[in-house]
Amino acid sequence: MSSSNNPIPSGPLARRASRRVLVQHGERKIWVGGDAPVVVQSMTNTDTADAVATAIQIKELARAGSELVRLTVDRPESAAAVPYIRDQLDKMGIDVPLVGDFHYNGHTLLTEYPECAAALSKYRINPGNVGKGAKRDTQFAQMIEVAAKYDKPVRIGVNWGSLDQALLARIMDENAARDNPWTAQAVMYEALITSAIENAVRAEELGLARDKIILSCKVSGVQDLIAVYRALSKRCDYPLHLGLTEAGMGSKGIVASTAALSVLLQEGIGDTIRISLTPEPGGDRTKEVVVGQEILQTMGLRKFTPMVIACPGCGRTTSTVFQELADDIQSYLREQMPEWKKTFPGVEAMNVAVMGCIVNGPGESKHANIGISLPGTGESPAAPVFVDGQKVATLRGDNIVSEFQAIVLDYVQKNYSKAA
Secondary structure (H helix, E strand, C coil): CCCCCCCCCCCCCCCCCCCCEEEEECCEEEEECCCCCCEEEEECCCCCCCHHHHHHHHHHHHHHCCCEEEEECCCHHHHHHHHHHHHHHHHCCCCCCEEEEECCCHHHHHHHCHHHHHHCCEEEECHHHCCCCHHHHHHHHHHHHHHHHHCCCEEEEEECCCCCHHHHHHHHHHHHCCCCCCCHHHHHHHHHHHHHHHHHHHHHHCCCCHHHEEEEEECCCHHHHHHHHHHHHHHCCCCEEECCCCCEEHHHHHHHHHHHHHHHHHCCCCCEEECCEECCCCCCCCHHHHHHHHHHHHCCCCCCCCEEEECCCCCCCCCCHHHHHHHHHHHHHHHHHHHHHHHCCCHHHCEEEEECCCCCHHHHHHHCCEEEECCCCCCCCCEEEEECCEEEEEECHHHHHHHHHHHHHHHHHHHCCCCC
16 A cells, blocks of 8 residues: 555646746636646638638637637638738637638738738648648648748648658658658658658747747547657657547537547647637538547646536436426526726636435535435425525525526626635
């Protein structure tokens, strides 16, 4: 038996050391890497040339909690719209930094549209889509020179769906010369990592400061992502952006992203995250922000919004009241957070329990800041409410939802106001 006072370790490992990169718009500063909190990022799916629609979606993503928002800059019309989008956001009081996503023609757009280059807070460059042959080095250099001129950080984002084929061929030739050649999978991993690091070194040689560089090596397989980032984190000290590319739709995308990112975050790897969910037709783009926040919060790495603890239901809980109440309260809390985080500091750490019967209801409710235990099958039609472990009320009748919501609001106002 261990003699340690805490023989069973808990919580994620300390973050692996990385340099800090500042992504800034006006007074809004987002630090990435070092001891800064893991940052939640998202991306628009509007046509950037439609400046109004794009500005509206960015506002929605920012209000949902996205700390950086990336948008596609793929043609002259998109580049021309970026300064207008930035201006509209500023007028709405949305100061979230914008990241420009460039492929194929980024060198042209950044040089021919200086207002776009200046309005963006960060650039994303995919080395596999910069150019081929002799043009590649020149076009990569043009983009880096613009970043250095405007003092913008750059994410060098390698993707295995668009890997630099010349570099891959080189790695394959080197592998063929080995006495014991690697597997094709290992060769692919090495090509991803080599591309990221070599291009980062090249960017520094071209004049981009080391503390302006973030790396990513995104793949679509869970085990592949874990393997690549474990290796990458050992071979460099640049901040790392995590994301399972093309994660998929619905529960598949959520589960896959959670499985991959949670392992890496638990090991102290990763400085920004993006959950690349495919929205349902007409679905809400902010879902990817919520999932990213919930991964970090359930792991104990960040706090974004009060968490609702709710039982799954069983044969004792034939009523759907507790399900509806849990959903109503969760939605209510998330909707309030854009304003509450300004007025009620610390409220994001609050826990609320909504339970469906007597088995675990009172116990879980007492452990939460506020909890309610709704009646299960055959139980008395009464719902005791607990605040900080003490029973304070018993709710009955058709107004339980509104009455419980009022108790939650009263608790927030009394316990998290700046004057409290």
